[in-house]
Amino acid sequence: xxxxxxxxxxxxxxxxxxxxxxxxxxxxxxxxxxxxxxxxxxxxxxxxxxxxxxxxxxxxxxxxxxxxxxxxxxxxxxxxxxxxxxxxxxxxxxxxxxxxxxxxxxxxxxxxxxxxxxxxxxxxxxxxxxxxxxxxxxxxxxxxxxxxxxxxxxxxxxxxxxxxxxxxxxxxxxxxxxxxxxxxxxxxxxxxxxxxxxxxxxxxxxxxxxxxxxxxxxxxxxxxxxxxxxxxxxxxxxxxxxxxxxxxxxxxxxxxxxxxxxxxxxxxxxxxxxxxxxxxxxxxxxxxxxxxxxxxxxxxxxxxxxxxxxxxxxxxxxxxxxxxxxxxxxxxxxxxxxxxxxxxxxxxxxxxxxxxxxxxxxxxxxxxxxxxxxxxxxxxxxxxxxxxxxxxxxxxxxxxxxxxxxxxxxxxxxxxxxxxxxxxxxxxxxxxxxxxxxxxxxxxxxxxxxxxxxxxxxxxxxxxxxxxxxxxxx
Amino acid sequence: xxxxxxxxxxxxxxxxxxxxxxxxxxxxxxxxxxxxxxxxxxxxxxxxxxxxxxxxxxxxxxxxxxxxxxxxxxxxxxxxxxxxxxxxxxxxxxxxxxxxxxxxxxxxxxxxxxxxxxxxxxxxxxxxxxxxxxxxxxxxxxxxxxxxxxxxxxxxxxxxxxxxxxxxxxxxxxxxxxxxxxxxxxxxxxxxxxxxxxxxxxxxxxxxxxxxxxxxxxxxxxxxxxxxxxxxxxxxxxxxxxxxxxxxxxxxxxxxxxxxxxxxxxxxxxxxxxxxxxxxxxxxxxxxxxxxxxxxxxxxxxxxxxxxxxxxxxxxxxxxxxxxxxxxxxxxxxxxxxxxxxxxxxxxxxxxxxxxxxxxxxxxxxxxxxxxxxxxxxxxxxxxxxxxxxxxxxxxxxxxxxxxxxxxxxxxxxxxxxxxxxxxxxxxxxxxxxxxxxxxxxxxxxxxxxxxxxxxxxxxxxxxxxxxxxxxxx
Numbered sequence: 001x002x003x004x005x006x007x008x009x010x011x012x013x014x015x016x017x018x019x020x021x022x023x024x025x026x027x028x029x030x031x032x033x034x035x036x037x038x039x040x041x042x043x044x045x046x047x048x049x050x051x052x053x054x055x056x057x058x059x060x061x062x063x064x065x066x067x068x069x070x071x072x073x074x075x076x077x078x079x080x081x082x083x084x085x086x087x088x089x090x091x092x093x094x095x096x097x098x099x100x101x102x103x104x105x106x107x108x109x110x111x112x113x114x115x116x117x118x119x120x121x122x123x124x125x126x127x128x129x130x131x132x133x134x135x136x137x138x139x140x141x142x143x144x145x146x147x148x149x150x151x152x153x154x155x156x157x158x159x160x161x162x163x164x165x166x167x168x169x170x171x172x173x174x175x176x177x178x179x180x181x182x183x184x185x186x187x188x189x190x191x192x193x194x195x196x197x198x199x200x201x202x203x204x205x206x207x208x209x210x211x212x213x214x215x216x217x218x219x220x221x222x223x224x225x226x227x228x229x230x231x232x233x234x235x236x237x238x239x240x241x242x243x244x245x246x247x248x249x250x251x252x253x254x255x256x257x258x259x260x261x262x263x264x265x266x267x268x269x270x271x272x273x274x275x276x277x278x279x280x281x282x283x284x285x286x287x288x289x290x291x292x293x294x295x296x297x298x299x300x301x302x303x304x305x306x307x308x309x310x311x312x313x314x315x316x317x318x319x320x321x322x323x324x325x326x327x328x329x330x331x332x333x334x335x336x337x338x339x340x341x342x343x344x345x346x347x348x349x350x351x352x353x354x355x356x357x358x359x360x361x362x363x364x365x366x367x368x369x370x371x372x373x374x375x376x377x378x379x380x381x382x383x384x385x386x387x388x389x390x391x392x393x394x395x396x397x398x399x400x401x402x403x404x405x406x407x408x409x410x411x412x413x414x415x416x417x418x419x420x421x422x423x424x425x426x427x428x429x430x431x432x433x434x435x436x437x438x439x440x441x442x443x444x445x446x447x448x449x450x451x452x453x454x455x456x457x458x459x460x461x462x463x464x465x466x467x468x469x470x471x472x473x474x
Numbered sequence: 475x476x477x478x479x480x481x482x483x484x485x486x487x488x489x490x491x492x493x494x495x496x497x498x499x500x501x502x503x504x505x506x507x508x509x510x511x512x513x514x515x516x517x518x519x520x521x522x523x524x525x526x527x528x529x530x531x532x533x534x535x536x537x538x539x540x541x542x543x544x545x546x547x548x549x550x551x552x553x554x555x556x557x558x559x560x561x562x563x564x565x566x567x568x569x570x571x572x573x574x575x576x577x578x579x580x581x582x583x584x585x586x587x588x589x590x591x592x593x594x595x596x597x598x599x600x601x602x603x604x605x606x607x608x609x610x611x612x613x614x615x616x617x618x619x620x621x622x623x624x625x626x627x628x629x630x631x632x633x634x635x636x637x638x639x640x641x642x643x644x645x646x647x648x649x650x651x652x653x654x655x656x657x658x659x660x661x662x663x664x665x666x667x668x669x670x671x672x673x674x675x676x677x678x679x680x681x682x683x684x685x686x687x688x689x690x691x692x693x694x695x696x697x698x699x700x701x702x703x704x705x706x707x708x709x710x711x712x713x714x715x716x717x718x719x720x721x722x723x724x725x726x727x728x729x730x731x732x733x734x735x736x737x738x739x740x741x742x743x744x745x746x747x748x749x750x751x752x753x754x755x756x757x758x759x760x761x762x763x764x765x766x767x768x769x770x771x772x773x774x775x776x777x778x779x780x781x782x783x784x785x786x787x788x789x790x791x792x793x794x795x796x797x798x799x800x801x802x803x804x805x806x807x808x809x810x811x812x813x814x815x816x817x818x819x820x821x822x823x824x825x826x827x828x829x830x831x832x833x834x835x836x837x838x839x840x841x842x843x844x845x846x847x848x849x850x851x852x853x854x855x856x857x858x859x860x861x862x863x864x865x866x867x868x869x870x871x872x873x874x875x876x877x878x879x880x881x882x883x884x885x886x887x888x889x890x891x892x893x894x895x896x897x898x899x900x901x902x903x904x905x906x907x908x909x910x911x912x913x914x915x916x917x918x919x920x921x922x923x924x925x926x927x928x929x930x931x932x933x934x935x936x937x938x939x940x941x942x943x944x945x946x947x948x
Contacts, residue, residue, distance in 0.1 A: 119728070119837040142732075164677045175675060177684075178652070193925040199833035200865045201649060201905035203638045203688040204913075204920050206929050206947075210651075210684030214677040231734045254593070258616075260705045260775040301734040303777045359673035363593040391674045431675035439678075446678050451667040455680050457935035462928070473680075 018079060019058050019101070025075045026059060026103075030068065034109070036060040044086070044106055045098045048151075048343075050352040050402065051412075052094030052437050057084070060104040065126070066184055066192060066223040069105065073221065074190030076103055082467050085217040087128060087156030092343065092355045093436025095162065095216045095472050105221060107158050113137050114224065122181065122198060124226040127158025131165075134227070143229040146173035149432070150340050161222050164214035166432035168336065171390030172264040172299075173230075175432065177213035184224035185212060188463040198226060211458070216434050217469040219462040233299035236264060237308040238332045241320035242290040246270065249292035250365050252318030253389050256296065257362060259314075261307045265297035266390030267339055270369075273346070273386040273397075277338055280345035284338035287322060294320075294389070295335055342386045346397040349382065350407065354415040354438075356396040360427035365392065368425060372396055375417050381410040383418075393431035420445065435473050443474070492553060493532050493575070499549045500533060500577075504542065508583070510534040518560070518580055519572045522817075524826040524876065525886075526568030526911050531558070534578040539600070540658055540666060540697040543579065547695065548664030550577055556941050559691040561602060561630030566817065566829045567910025569636065569690045569946050579695060581632050587611050588698065596655065596672060598700040601632025605639075608701070617703040620647035623906070624814050635696050638688035640906035642810065645864030646738040646773075647704075649906065651687035658698035659686060662937040672700060685932070690908050691943040693936040707773035710738060711782040712806045715794035716764035720744065720843050723766035726792030727863050730770065731836065733788075735781045739771035740864030741813055744843075747820070747860040747871075751812055754819035758812035761796060768794075768863070769809055816860045816869060823856065824873040824881065828889040828912075834901035836866040842899060846870055849891050855884040857892075867905035894919065909947050917948070 026035050036044070041060040046052065058081060063069045076083045085105045086096035098104050107128035114124040118141045125134055131145075131152040138145040148167035149155055155165070157176075161183070166175040182196040196202070196209035212219055243249040249268065256263060269277070274286045274293060286293065294315065298307035308325055315323050326332050347353040360368050369385065376383040387394040396418055400411035419429045419442045429435070429442045444452060452474075459466075459474055500509050510518070515534040520526065532555060537543045550557045559579045560570035572578050581602035588598040592615045599608055605619075605626035612619040622641035623629055629639070631650075635657070640649040656670040670676070670683035686693055717723040723742065730737060743751070748760045748767060760767065768789065772781035779801065786797050800806050821827040834842050843859060850857040861868035870892055874885035893903045893916045903909070903916045918926060926948075933940075933948055 117835075117837070120835040121731075122835075164681075166675055170675070174652075177681075178648075187924075187928065191924050193922075193928060195925065197833070197902045198835050198900050199867070199902055199905070200836075201640055201644070201833050201862075201867045202902040203904050203906060203908055204902045204917060205909075205925070206689055206693075206932055207638075207651075207684050207687065208925075208928065208932070210681050211932075213681065215680055219680075231732055231736075233734055257595075258705055260707055262705075300774070300777070302780055303774070306776060359671070359675050361591075361594040361596075361672050362674075363591070388675075393673070393675045426672050428671045428673055428676040428678050430677050431673070432677060434677055435679075443678060448667075450661075450665050451669065451679070451682075454661065454667060454682065454936070458680055458682070458685075458932065461931035461935040 022075060022079050022081055023059055026061060026072065029071050029075070030061060034062040034064065044104050047089040047091035047094060047096040049092050049094045049436065049438055050347065051354060052097055054097035055100030055102065057098040057102045057104045060106060062106050062109045064109050066186065069186045069221055069223050070190045070192050072103065072105060073186050073188065076467055077189050077465065080465060080467060082470050083221065084469050085221045087159030088130070088154045090151035090155045091159065091163065091436060092433045093438040095434050095436035097437060099471055107156060110223065116141055118143065121229045122226055123229055124224060125157055126224055127222050128156050131155050131157060131160055138229045139232065142232050144232045145179065145227060145229055147176045147179060150343060157225050158222050161213055161225055162216050163432060163434040166388065166391065166393065168265045168267055168339065168388065171266045171388060172262050177210060179227040180209055180213055180225060181228050182226035183209050183212055183222050185220040185222050187220045188465065188468050200228065214434065216436065216473040218459060218473045219468060234301040234304050235329065236297045236299040236332055237304040238295065238297040238326045238335065239308050239312045239315065239323060240335060241294045241315040241323045242287050243292045243319065244321055246292045246369050247366060248319040249294055250369070252315050252320065253294060255314050255318065256311055257390060261298065261310060263296045263311065263390065264299045265295060267295040268389035268394070269293045269339065269386040270384060272382060272384035273342055276345040276349050276384060277341045280341055280348050284341065286338050290321065295339060297332065342395060343397065346384050346399055350399040350401045352400050352402040354398040354400065354411050356415065356418050357430045357433035358396065358418060358422035358427055359393045359431035360422055360425045362392040364425040364427065365389070368421065371421050372418065375414055379410045379414050381407070381414050383414060391431065437472060496549060496553050496555055497533055500535060500546065503545050503549070504535060508536040508538065518578050521563040521565035521568060521570040523566050523568045523910065523912055524821065525828060526571055528571035529574030529576065531572040531576045531578045534580060536580050536583045538583050540660065543660045543695055543697050544664045544666050546577065546579060547660050547662065550941055551663050551939065554939060554941060556944050557695065558943050559695045561633030562604070562628045564625035564629045565633065565637065565910060566907045567912040569908050569910035571911060573945055581630060584697065590615055592617065595703045596700055597703055598698060599631055600698055601696050602630050605629050605631060605634055612703045613706065616706050618706045619653065619701060619703055621650045621653060624817060631699050632696050635687055635699055636690050637906060637908040640862065640865065640867065642739045642741055642813065642862065645740045645862060646736050651684060653701040654683055654687055654699060655702050656700035657683050657686055657696050659694040659696050661694045662939065662942050674702065688908065690910065690947040692933060692947045693942060708775040708778050709803065710771045710773040710806055711778040712769065712771040712800045712809065713782050713786045713789065713797060714809060715768045715789040715797045716761050717766045717793065718795055720766045721840060722793040723768055724839050724843070726789050726794065727768060729788050729792065730785055731864060735772065735784060737770045737785065737864065738773045739769060741769040742863035743767045743813065743860040744858060746856060746858035747816055750819040750823050750858060751815045754815055754822050758815065760812050764795065769813060771806065817871065820858050820871040820873055824875045826874050826876040828872040828874070828885050830870040830889065830892050831904045831907035832870065832892060832896035832901055833867045833905035834896055834899045838899040838901065839863070839866060842895065845895050846892065849888055853884045853888050855881070855888050857888060865905065911946060
């Protein structure tokens with residue numbers, strides 16, 4: 001990982017003359033409102049990750065539809081100019097950061113909900129539609145789009161597809177990819193394909209839809225997405241429980257995971273997260289002075305209240321110091337909203353943070369959490385841990401002062417050790433945020449050379465000239 | 475589609491001398507019990523599909539583990555000999571049929587359950603483990619492997635992965651691919667990779683696991699599979715209902731699909747299926763003299779009985795002529811077992827059958843079913859329809875007498891028309907059986923040239939010499 005805020009254009013980027021030819025071609029294609037010169041568009045250079053490198057783009061473009069994207073990519077392909085797609089730039093791994101001499105292709109003007117089909121329980125949207133807008137459009141006709149990444153009020157569906165975003169409801173409903181049926185994709189030569197099928201099942205061809213999900217824009221640019229929806233669930237009931245020790249919280253959660261009543265939410269926050277969230281937004285009012293907090297919900301029709309009573313008994317039997325049942329939507333939203341502040345709250349503690357997104361087999365959670373305490377102590381750097389306990393996908397957050405060289409070095413070391421720890425426990429560097437540029441150094445540890453080479457052949461099959469978001473993912 | 479039982483070796487297959495060199499190398503590698511000459515192994519030439527072509531293999535091999543498979547594929551690669559993997563040969567599209575001069579690689583001796591991890595809710599098995607054996611191993615420790623293709627007593631997990639098999643429980647739980655976490659795969663050069671991750675979530679690399687699922691052995695040979703499991707569900711309750719018209723059955727099913735109580739089974743049989751199943755196995759005793767039968771179940775803890783009562787009310791309100799609730803496991807099993815006889819029962823009616831596996835958006839089911847009646851009448855060929863109504867994945871079965879040229883021609887015409895119909899309704903030729911050789915002619919209609927070319931580039935990235943199950947899938 002390289003902690004840089006901006007790198008200079010590399011020697012491979014187009015010369016000034018070539019750049020101006022490309023810019024002129026774009027200006028001939030797009031109205032002025034859809035094309036921005038580099039000096040106007042600095043806010044589009046990068047996502048929300050701290051400490052990731054970005055380069056100076058050639059221009060920022062704002063296509064309105066698939067045809068615009070195809071024409072832009074055709075120009076880029078003709079001049080061998082890299083294209084970096086981005087949505088709302090809520091990413092946490094630098095996947096949407098500009099690379100030197102690229103076109104930044106921002107999808108936020110592609111924000112049209114093309115249709116919601118109540119009978120077939122599907123929705124088709126442009127890639128720049130916000131996650132919450134899709135969820136609301138589904139809800140308006142009695143349907144449900146479950147994936148709810150932390151940034152869902154701002155994030156786009158295209159960005160969610162690019163990282164295969166999860167969220168708090170993933171423990172029951174799965175991640176973005178579990179809902180994606182069809183993708184309209186602009187390939188590296190500007191041609192357009194639609195992958196997948198509208199139907200629930202389908203095995204006519206290789207599942208390129210699944211391959212594109214999570215590919216961070218390195219195989220093609222997703223412009224339209226058809227998702228499957230579910231009937232709206234029942235109103236949720238929830239329970240929160242505090243524990244004097246992390247071990248008791250983990251043990252109680254294990255009992256719930258092993259039961260046949262599947263919670264719709266099973267989240268974890270440690271004491272440091274609670275302190276940071278309460279400091280960041282005092283309205284959060286999470287219970288202070290505790291080692292660990294579990295948030296658990298059920299949204300099962302005709303059973304949610306009974307599920308939550310059962311969970312509450314399990315939590316009490318597991319030694320919870322306080323157990324609070326909430327059947328009130330407002331109270332539940334407050335808890336969920338407080339939980340969603342995890343990243344900004346921890347970023348605020350020391351001014352910057354490195355956000356982990358590790359996964360481990362659930363049986364390894366006790367070892368993981370005790371090892372994280374050790375790393376924090378050894379490097380004298382704060383590590384707060386929260387996240388999706390039910391999925392084994394946690395977000396240890398390493399806070400650091402970006403102006404302190406000592407802090408930066410310790411944070412980098414902690415960050416790398418945590419990923420190596422997760423991999424050594426049978427896990428992965430990333431469950432839902434992606435590799436981006438932040439985790440590049442760890443990919444080889446995880447894949448090994450033969451699988452890495454196969455991945456590169458697949459990339460080459462899609463993008464032989466390497467212009468699609470180069471330097472990301474692989 | 476070509477109706478052939480065997481084709482002669484093509485001009486591209488190895489010469490006799492080369493073949494004997496390959497056979498000698500295999501004989502040096504494998505014990506005699508794991509290698510079979512062509513003349514001994516005719517039963518391994520093909521799967522259960524009627525009317526699909528197969529070729530004469532060079533030999534049949536029975537590897538015991540990944541190392542055997544790697545060594546066999548290395549020999550095949552060195553001599554440019556095609557390799558056709560197969561499990562229990564329960565396929566219905568010819569995907570496991572031998573091609574001329576190939577090695578048939580039968581995985582049924584790779585039948586070891588490597589481990590079931592109760593805490594992490596996973597199981598790792600060799601590819602030749604039978605589906606039912608995995609389900610039972612999971613059940614023995616209180617866990618659940620849901621995918622239950624019709625042939626699950628015989629079919630192998632490797633075959634299920636190759637076709638992304640579904641089953642009756644897919645309407646609630648999803649298909650095989652939804653449970654696959656990791657695959658050990660022998661690539662076309664004999665190298666071995668492990669794709670995916672043990673954890674629930676993971677986006678570190680392109681999702682080659684999802685790409686391999688459903689690829690019918692054309693990208694590599696899957697030798698070991700790690701699946702995610704669920705906690706065991708509650709005992710199921712079920713309800714069956716008969717209808718005087720297909721339209722009423724479809725309308726009642728739509729109401730159930732739109733509700734927040736998701737059934738674990740939602741199956742459909744028309745009158746012709748019922749007649750054929752009762753004739754094939756009189757013990758089935760399905761209710762005769764009716765236009766359509768729905769089978770619906772719930773396995774939700776603490777709610778199954780209530781779910782089924784709710785479904786029964788919906789069915790009665792929808793005009794069902796008879797509604798029978800079953801809470802008894804034996805009675806439920808009888809209904810499910812009768813439903814599982816669909817393919818053999820219809821095959822028996824005229825001696826052979828072409829088994830469709832079409833999917834359509836659920837809103838198109840009424841149009842689909844009335845159009846099928848029309849095709850049957852126009853071509854004077856019986857078409858019985860049953861299958862996974864809740865998924866929009868039906869199995870129209872075209873019965874024919876293989877000794878009658880008129881019947882064969884009419885069956886072929888009906889088969890092709892049905893696929894074109896499904897595609898024209900926004901559906902697909904195959905939901906869970908695969909393309910194999912049977913549906914090759916229809917793939918272009920579904921994909922179009924740009925997507926087809928992209929698929930071929932992906933195939934080439936895995937298998938540049940085209941030795942992995944050539945002529946299948948694409």
